Amino acid sequence: METPLLNNGDDSNRLKAENGDYAEVKCISEAATVFKEETIKLWKIAMPLVFNIVCYYATTSLTNIFVGHLWELQLSAISISVSVIYTFTFGFMLGMGSALETLCGQAFGAAQVHMLGIYMQRSWIILLLSSLVLVPIYIFAAPVLKFLGQDPDVANLAGQYTILTLPSVFSLAISFPTQKFLQAQSKVDVMAWIGFIVLIEHAVLLWLFISVMGWGLRGAAAAFNITEWVTAIAQVVYVFGWCKNSWKGFSWAAFNEMWAFVRLSISSAVMLCLEIWYVMSLPLLAGHLPNAVIIIGSLSICMNVNELQLMIFVGINTAVSKELQQAVSKLAWFLGVTMVLNSVQPVISGIAVGLGWQATVANINLACYYAFGIPLGYILGYVAHFGVMGIWGGMIAGIFLQTLILLFILYRTNWSKEVEETSSRMQKWGGQDISTHKVGDDI
Template sequence: METPLLNGGDGNRLKAENGDYAEVKSISEAAAVFKEETGKLWKIATPLVFNIVCQYATNSLTNIFVGHLGELELSAISISMSVINTFAFGFMLGMGSALETLCGQAFGAGQVHMLGVYMQRSWIILLLSSLVLLPIYVFAAPVLKFLGQDPDVANLSGQFTILTIPSLFSLAINFPTQKFLQAQSKVNVMAWIGFIVLIEHAVLLWLFIAVLGWGLRGAAVAFNFTRWVTAIAQVVYVFVWCKDAWTGFSWAAFNEMWAFVRLSIASAVMLCLEIWYMMSITLLAGHLPNAVITIGSLSICTNINGLQFMIFIGINAAVSVRVSNELGLQHPRATKYSVFVAVFQSIIIGLLCLVIILITKDHFAIIYTDSKELQQAVSKLAWLLGVTMVLNSIQPVISGVAVGGGWQATVANINLACYYVFGLPLGYILGYVAHLGVMGLWSGMIAGTLLQTFILLFILYKTNWNKEVEESSSRMQKWAGQDINADKIGDDI
């Protein structure tokens, strides 16, 4: 039996007695829910989007400054950023995303004290993960050559990648701390840190490259410094201003480490299969004729696409917070409505991005390069970029729902099938067998993304949110019980 709508103001009228939404039975009620959920979503998403865009803009600024040094330098740093750095970024972000599920649901369930323990555990796991990824940075040049990249581009890219090794370890601190703050909706401070760091990065790039003439070395120094400033600033905020969720270092961080690793790996695989998918087109394009122009034009498009993707990574995080918090509170309807509102609004934003790209297709490449040949090549790819941006507006939001609900393994399997069994082979056939070049590669990969999007939308449509609430409650009881025992062991020691 449905709980009747309560009397009172608009907010109370929509609420059932347990704090969840009552059943929506009219257009006016649906509009009121839409308005309320929109406010909740963007209260979290706006500072998160701003922070993530600022972080990604540090990459874009680096590309812009280096791009004006020459076409070879632009291709080299683009390969390093889009292949090696993206590989590591995706893996580390995915490993840290386990915290979105656990911290978000724990916060919703009122187990705030567990957030600090989860964050410490994630720090340990990600620092060890950094050591695992280190050889990829050290041997970047031979790895890129093995993957078929132009030797000159690979050698210069390898030199830059080695110089950015310190930035890798900053991610191990940065991502868990972000998830810790996101789960509590303490996102405004992250926006301020992102903004200040972006300005600092621009100043350092200008000083090291334009004034001191350090070239790629200056870009690497600025990149490392910026990432560590971000990580340290967030940790300081946690230690000083998050007393409820941070109660100091605990032996509980070492308890049930392997179970936490399994959830982290599932999150990493899910996210990496998404991020590496677009990375693979850059690798395949390196085998096409006129590799420098091909990679350069593609890198400009993927850089812009990546900027838009980062916006939706911010919305992804906000949706994850909303879903995990509401599941922790045992509110199935609020979970469902928050998902529907986020997906609808993301599609609208994606369509707007498509229109903007098509209108400016002959001009936006000027920001990245002075080469007329590169600008013309980018213009030809603009419509593919626009379609990709529409799909990218939906897919990260659904992934955020998956993280908030703990569906990482299911989505990882779907990504593997759609992207690497269907999309990537189709792109290879269109690009190399049908001789359509980079447009064929990209078209095939768009087909894979389209298939994945339809499957995930169908899963969302069929989801039983009452069952998801039950599973969330069971998960919290399991993890909370383990960590209580761990604290006792730590006290005994």
């Protein structure tokens, strides 16, 4: 039965149904009105998040700019450390924390706001323990990079930088769950402000430690550690002070049904790690090509521009040699194709996380990225002798295939059935029936 329209003379309200959804639109003007309203709502939430992400990735680009003034070897060392070791860590920790995105989003939608704080505490515990697993990778970064076939000079310098950035790993265990906690409640403006302030702070620290005090890579590592911890602490302070409805204090309930939460966290980690580590394999494969220092440096610039998209390309390019600029120009059209795909693929992955499809997407990523994209890139790069352009082209093909498959799955999805299954997912992965939970076990 069609829901009656509300008609009070306003086109916007007339299109609204009694249950808050839009009724059936019957003409182009009504469709345009709905599109305009939903676009405004979307950007009110999306713009602060986009700004925060840009600020976060800009810290890496600023580091490359300052280090790029030192020498090409230092730039390549930081690039390989960030692209391999930190990306490995980032993917693992973000994936483990993404279980919170599913549960917090569904709990907030079910008006069980008090559960958000408990879920966040549970995620803190799991990610802090997970951080310990990553410590040996940081300590033995240089041997690992050499084992993967990287240039010894680059690997040794990258290993030194990686060990110095070890404190930042534990900050991710705090900041990632806190971000998901805030995002679920659409408290995104504060995240944007924190991101902006931290970006300014990072630029000042880089200038002070590298340009003024001359600490080189040690200064870059120190600035990075401080920036990561300032971000985590600022977010936690906001949660403790201004999120009274969703933060009820520390609770023993965070330890209940921990294994159910771990299982979802592992599924999320596998899904996102396969996606993020796929990009990590690009500089790894390119590191075996001749003139690896220049190739890795040029890839670093392209990957940073791809992540930021709003940063000025010339501003990054002026930090490096003329030789590197020519290498970047050859890869620029690959960068353009990747940016187009990146405008679609993250949206689809976000829907999958919200619906709890992590395991399904993990299998798709494994097939498209590692069974198709990387082998194709290797064949084009080394067998067909297209070099780094062939490697990147093969990987783009993997992303394109993954995007097509996910679009097809979304097209065939029964959304009514997904809504019905939300409660059962929350009970299974949350470790308890949230409808009967009472906040009586707080410490």
